[in-house]
Amino acid sequence: MNATESISIKAEANISDCGKYRYWLSRIWDESKPIGCFICINPSKATAIYSDQTMGNCNNLAAAWGWGGFYIVNLFAFMATDQSDLKKQRDKVGPLNNKAIKYICEKSDVLVLAWGNEYKSRAREVLSLLVDKNLFCIQRNKGGGFLHPNRIKYENFPQPVSVDIG
Template structure:
């Protein structure tokens, strides 16, 4: 990955049926990508969410568990999670206190992940409008020719976060040119 920071620290774990990989900053404050692959030749799903919490190459947090369940149920062979902000925090308030919540290598990680994936699913929720990141990342991905999807939109037009959505919520194309546009 090409970026502005020190080379990322990549940690891998093979559980026997799933290979996991996490890319962290050298300082450990940022997680740029988290990948799980159980069927290497099948299509891959990319989740673009708000910020990383506690999930690692060794364990899921509730959100990543939900992402994995959806990916498996959807027939994907793996998924990767990237985020608008790479700073690891369990609450949006902690994220807002960070000196550099995005992280020096985050945009490069998002761009790399987008070329890796078969489907890109945006799911950052209502806090993605902070610092204009949701709109900027969506626009950058669209300019690069990537089709975006969502699991529903908030009243403000942001792609809903997956944690509290029913499992049967369908994935839909996000056709609006602007993240605030419904559709």
């Protein structure tokens, strides 16, 4: 006999009216469990319906860690699949990104820093929004930055991390 597994997943993407900025993305399947938040560099083209590699990896990590879902926010809200496009953009952050980061991080139980080594000045700005929060990372990379979800294994669990915003 076969068993059928079924689950409802609430998927959201908060995208600017102009379509250039994505402020957050989420997949929530069990609100009785912890909800995590990955803080990455910038969004690509994933939406509420379309998943990319990062979205799939975050989904699998969240499930492996026993979470009931997750959010993704980014240092920069400008959507770009190529980092060179991000670097050329004048307003990478987006007009509502800091507000969105604070809002989503308030709703999340676990905050995972995952933005790599670059953009140290912007990283300090974002960390200043999170001064009262318990912060985690999966692993540090060779340069001391925080590994991105596409570069970690499912058996690695988030560990508390202390950061200096000075």
